[in-house]
Amino acid sequence: MIRKNSKIASAHNNLGNIFMKEGRYEDALKIYKKAISMNPKSSDAWYFAGVAYEALMLQEEIAVKGGRGYQKKE
Structure with a gap:
């Protein structure tokens, strides 16, 4: 059973990687968490x-800074 969960967790990691490349960070994080629940020892899933x-935190930071708009120095 452990080997089966390990393979399924690996497939989830691969799906998460696809989501990351597409910029779907929330979806990727959900998938990685699922992989961790299947195989808590998966260092790849944790990483x-x-x-x-x-990436989500950076995206949020950029959105906050971007909301200020361009401010010309005088």
Whole structure:
């Protein structure tokens, strides 16, 4: 059973990677969390979940800064 869960978790990691390449960071994070629940020892799933989380935080930061618009210095 462990081997089967490991293979399914690996497939989830691959799907998460596809979502990351498409910029679908929230979807990717959900998939990585699912992979972690299937195989908590998967270092790949933990790593990629962190990468997805960081991408979401950067995306949020850019949105906040972008909301200020361009301010010309005088």
